[in-house]
Amino acid sequence: MGTSDLARYSHSSTALYGETNSALAVPVCHHVLLNETTAESQKSLADAEIFEAAGTAATYIAELVEAFPQFSLLQLINSPQKAPRGQKGWAGLIDERSIILQQWDGVVLFRDETTFTARLYEGYQDFPVKRAEIEVEEVADEQREMILPGAPFSWIIGYRVRAGTRSRFSEIYFRRLAPWTKKEIEEAELAAIKLDEEAGWVDPRESAAD
Amino acid sequence: MRKLDGSILENPPQIDEVEVSVFGPGFGECIVVHLTGQSWLVVDSCVNARTKEPAALLYFEKIGVHEAKDVSFVISTHWHDDHIRGIGRVFGKCELAKFVCAHGLGSKEFKTLVSLYSHYFPSGGPGVEEMRQVMSILKDRRKANSLVSPEFVSAGTILHEQGTNMQILVKALSPSSAACLASVAKFAEDLVPKEDQRRSTVPAMEPNDLAIVLTIRVAGLRFLLGSDLEEDGRTGLGWQAVLERFCEIDNSHEGFKISHHGSETGHHAEVWPKMMKEDAWAALTPYLHGIKPLPSPRDVERICSLSPTAYITAPSSTTRYRHPKPAVRKQLREMQASIVEEGARQGHIRLRKRVNDPNSDWTVELFDDACEVSRFLSS
Numbered sequence: 001m002g003t004s005d006l007a008r009y010s011h012s013s014t015a016l017y018g019e020t021n022s023a024l025a026v027p028v029c030h031h032v033l034l035n036e037t038t039a040e041s042q043k044s045l046a047d048a049e050i051f052e053a054a055g056t057a058a059t060y061i062a063e064l065v066e067a068f069p070q071f072s073l074l075q076l077i078n079s080p081q082k083a084p085r086g087q088k089g090w091a092g093l094i095d096e097r098s099i100i101l102q103q104w105d106g107v108v109l110f111r112d113e114t115t116f117t118a119r120l121y122e123g124y125q126d127f128p129v130k131r132a133e134i135e136v137e138e139v140a141d142e143q144r145e146m147i148l149p150g151a152p153f154s155w156i157i158g159y160r161v162r163a164g165t166r167s168r169f170s171e172i173y174f175r176r177l178a179p180w181t182k183k184e185i186e187e188a189e190l191a192a193i194k195l196d197e198e199a200g201w202v203d204p205r206e207s208a209a210d
Numbered sequence: 211m212r213k214l215d216g217s218i219l220e221n222p223p224q225i226d227e228v229e230v231s232v233f234g235p236g237f238g239e240c241i242v243v244h245l246t247g248q249s250w251l252v253v254d255s256c257v258n259a260r261t262k263e264p265a266a267l268l269y270f271e272k273i274g275v276h277e278a279k280d281v282s283f284v285i286s287t288h289w290h291d292d293h294i295r296g297i298g299r300v301f302g303k304c305e306l307a308k309f310v311c312a313h314g315l316g317s318k319e320f321k322t323l324v325s326l327y328s329h330y331f332p333s334g335g336p337g338v339e340e341m342r343q344v345m346s347i348l349k350d351r352r353k354a355n356s357l358v359s360p361e362f363v364s365a366g367t368i369l370h371e372q373g374t375n376m377q378i379l380v381k382a383l384s385p386s387s388a389a390c391l392a393s394v395a396k397f398a399e400d401l402v403p404k405e406d407q408r409r410s411t412v413p414a415m416e417p418n419d420l421a422i423v424l425t426i427r428v429a430g431l432r433f434l435l436g437s438d439l440e441e442d443g444r445t446g447l448g449w450q451a452v453l454e455r456f457c458e459i460d461n462s463h464e465g466f467k468i469s470h471h472g473s474e475t476g477h478h479a480e481v482w483p484k485m486m487k488e489d490a491w492a493a494l495t496p497y498l499h500g501i502k503p504l505p506s507p508r509d510v511e512r513i514c515s516l517s518p519t520a521y522i523t524a525p526s527s528t529t530r531y532r533h534p535k536p537a538v539r540k541q542l543r544e545m546q547a548s549i550v551e552e553g554a555r556q557g558h559i560r561l562r563k564r565v566n567d568p569n570s571d572w573t574v575e576l577f578d579d580a581c582e583v584s585r586f587l588s589s
Contacts, residue, residue: 102538107411117501120549127295128259128553129237130531131499138545150410157541167328170541176407184326185405199348200359203316206242 098169099159104130106172108151111136116147120155139172146174211491211519217343221282222273228428232467233265234495235556238292240265241467245370245378245428246565250275252437252441253285253424255297255340258551264296267303269558278305283361283369283380285310287437289337290415291550292497298343309344311358312420314390319397320512326403327412336413343516356531360459363422364390365455367410370492379427382438388446389419417475419447422474425460429565432462434485436469449478457484461560464490464572465561471497472505472513472522472583473506491572492517492583493559496526498552503527510586521559521574529554555579 038204104120111117120130136144146153153174160169196202229244245251252266261268270277270376281304286297289311301309314320328342337345337541344360351358363369363382370380385393394416401413421437426518441448449469461482463486468477492513497504503526505513513520528550542549557580564570 067497076248090370101535102533119499127257127262128235128551129499129527129528130549131552132547132549134547135545148410150413152410157538159537168537168541170545179408180326180403182405185322185403188322188325189318191325192318195321195345198352199343200346200352200356201316201321201348202359203313203362 096160096162098156099161100156101159102155102157104155106132106155108147108149108153110149111147118153134172138170139174142172143172146176152177153177190195211489212571212573214573214575215315217577219558219577220272220274221370222275223464223562224564227562227564228431228466230433230493230561231269231555232493232495232521232523232559232561235259235265235553237497237553238265238295238386239471239495239497239523240296241434242266242519243426245372245426246381249372249378250277250281251283251285251370251380251426252281252300252307254293255300256292256438256553257296259551259556261301264300265558266300267296277303281307282451283308284449285369285422285424286341287424287435288415288418288420289315289341289434290418290438291337292499293438294340295335296340296349298340301344302347309335309360310349310363310369310422311360312385312390312393312422313362313367314385314393314397314420315341316360316362316395317394319394319402323397323402323412364450369424377410377429379425379589381425381460382422382424383425383434383452383460384437385420386446386451386455388451389448391517393420393446414450417442417448418470421469423452425456425463431464431563431565432460433467434460434463434475435467437467438470438476438507440470440473440475442475451480452485453478453480460484462487464563466490466517468490468492468494468513468520470496471526472509473497474506476507476510477509486516489518491574492520493522493561494520494583495523498526498528498550504584505586507586507588510583511588514584514587519574521576521580522583522586523557523583524555524579524585 069090105123106118106120109119113136115133115135117131117133120132136147139147151174153172155170155172157170159166159169212574223244226246227244228246229242231242233240233242233256233368235256236259239254240256241253243251243253250270254265255266257264258268267277270276270281271507275281277300284297284301284304284307286294286309288294289534301307324338324341324345327338343383346362348358361367361369365384365386367382369382370378370381372378388466396415401415417440418438419440421439423437423439424435426435427432439449441450457480461484466482466486468476494505494513505526531549531551533542533549556578558577559580560575560577561572563572
């Protein structure tokens, strides 16, 4: 799935949710990812990203990360196109925006009953590596079963500005990634065979054994 | 062993001087070896915490080595995250170097694993991403020269032999044949995901049976690079397989890059008495990623009892991370969430010895956070 797929997804979501007034529980996606390169994802965030969407930042991003598991959180969130504030057609929604102070991609290393330990990334080049110990109760009840070693999640800390008030928030949500498919595995096996020829990545003893 | 104070990092080795430089930032390890003349090896890779550049490339730049033509081999002893970060960039710069990895990584199972996970960062992690980069570089090089290919090694493979009477020899003492077979089976059974399986990071490959241990000889001088090879008593695997096959001929090493960050599982009681000289030096890197940092206080005691001159690239303790934004710090405090940095402190151990001078002794120079292991003895 490439950039154009994501762009299509964003536009269609806007159209769908914008036309109905049942968007209270569902975010409206305005952001179009223009660049999926690694360089883009490594862009440093010197200043807080102002992020605007109907619904919380977390629900907005949660939907995107589920739909596009191959993109990192930074890739998804660093859209240069900002949503227009006060746009018509969102009846029933309280105007709300979030100021993102920090965003991490995380992977669970291990957990016990009350806490879990995770590695945090701000991009592939991020170093020194950060490791966090977080209380399980910081994760929503329905997501706690997903706190397993190897599970990817996203963590955002920021301010939420809603109806003239501002409050600090931390939101952790686990990515409900689709399971591996037969097609993906078959494609990877074909790519592996191509590597023999293209990269010379073949051990003569392995090919003799075959 | 002579410790030099006030050393200048930028001083390159003499033409007849062997050098072993060990870099370690607390999460990562890289070794650079000068085989005399203009010949260098890079074994594994880690990055500098400040510049985020591979430690080997930064060092070559400082001492004036032209890595494009002077590095003969870039060796990835195994593909764990802490030994491979930046190896793609290192191999990309070392234009004439041969890429070396363990027999077993040439299997179709491993290639499938890399193909599957390389699109899913951070699920794949640096291990997969770096291997993908190396494969990509090899693809480009093969377009110009179809003979370019990686070298897959196992116990007994001679990587480099130069001069009469084996004046320079680089030989792999592991992985054993049993380890290679077991690892390929593990790739197939446990690591390559099955249809409908939950998507997560690449599962850890433990114990690390595929690690490449190297013995290096230059004009009678020998030293051993232990990688992360472990020992858990399984027949035909780990250090016991190395001892069974090689301790009669590959012994009298004058130095040892200690295996697996000095852990108990990286230690076999017979390695020091059978493969090392009595006063051999030891060098190691810490590992701060696990539940318990390595080396543990008990490991420190053992290492100091085995070697009179043991050095570590950085303390085996993490550094608390202080977020630059006060509001985030306040939020983290309220959540009682703690964040540490695993590679904030780092150091460089440089060991050198002239081979043409019979009176020459090893010299050691310690840079940045590198220090004697004995500093951490609990008493």
